[in-house]
Amino acid sequence: MRSRRDQDTAFADFVRAERGRLVATGRLLTAGDVHLAEDLVQTALTRVYLAWSKVRTDRSAYARKVLVNSFIDHKRRPFVRRESATDEPPDSPVAANDEGLDPTLVAALAELPPRMRAAVVLRHVHDLSVDEVAGLLGCSTGNVKSQTARGLDKLRATLTPATTPGENA
Template sequence: MAHHDDEEFAEYFAAKRDSVRRTAYLLCGDWHRADDLAQTAFVSLHRKWRKIRDRRAVDAYLRKTLARAAIDESRRPWRREEHTGEVPQPRVADGGDALADRVSARADLLAGLARVPSKQRAVLVLRYFEGLDVASVARALGCSEGNVKSQTARGLAKLRTALGEEVGTHG
């Protein structure tokens, strides 16, 4: 890799690493696995860096690699987790503290996302966190737009159910 390419990749990496890591966390729900997924995506991007002619396509390539890595990782047998009947709830301060409420809502959302199957979770994260349209998500995941729409509907239903259960336990 030429020196200029190395510098260009290093600048891109520095600019994107935090947002890619956050997206990876939303995809898998674990910071250590998120680091692994982000690393996998950046290594893959680094291998292809010199061949990418349209630098505007880099974000899409990275997003696609990240989402696919998260889905593939969730299918590995050693990653299958046993779910318990109860999810530990964060302590909410008395008096309706706004920060505590936000933390609680975020914890509920993350716990709910963890209960959504990996492909549906990837669709939800790409659509609603990354702000991609249906066509872009379909390209990122290598599936049809109809599949994205059905996975979105199923994922939202699963998330609503999970959030209803999560929120219902606070009362």
């Protein structure tokens, strides 16, 4: 049986190794909202810490699942539905894109519904299988395939430059 100190050390090592990837995933899930991504990662890491001794297999996958669930739970909260967007944000945008995320892609992801966005990010950014994504999202594999296909179609439509009439494609 491991001591509490050993568990805390193992968890701290895990956080140092995985936090950056979790924040990058959180930024994609939240369509670039750095602050919300940080909040979701903090919530996910707290939940992982509480379950640390029970999770014996792939803790990275477990943390990613908790992050996705935290994101979906957040989107269901009533205050999220009551928020209204304004033209001028209260604080300035982040100047540096240190995770290497393409701002155009992040903006296109913002147009997708949350579960569709999660399916696309998990399938094509994290390269998870359909079965793994279905397990993370708690849905059928058919639903994952459908959400991913429709999400990719929407991303293609958003990211592909429109041709003007008379141009050869």
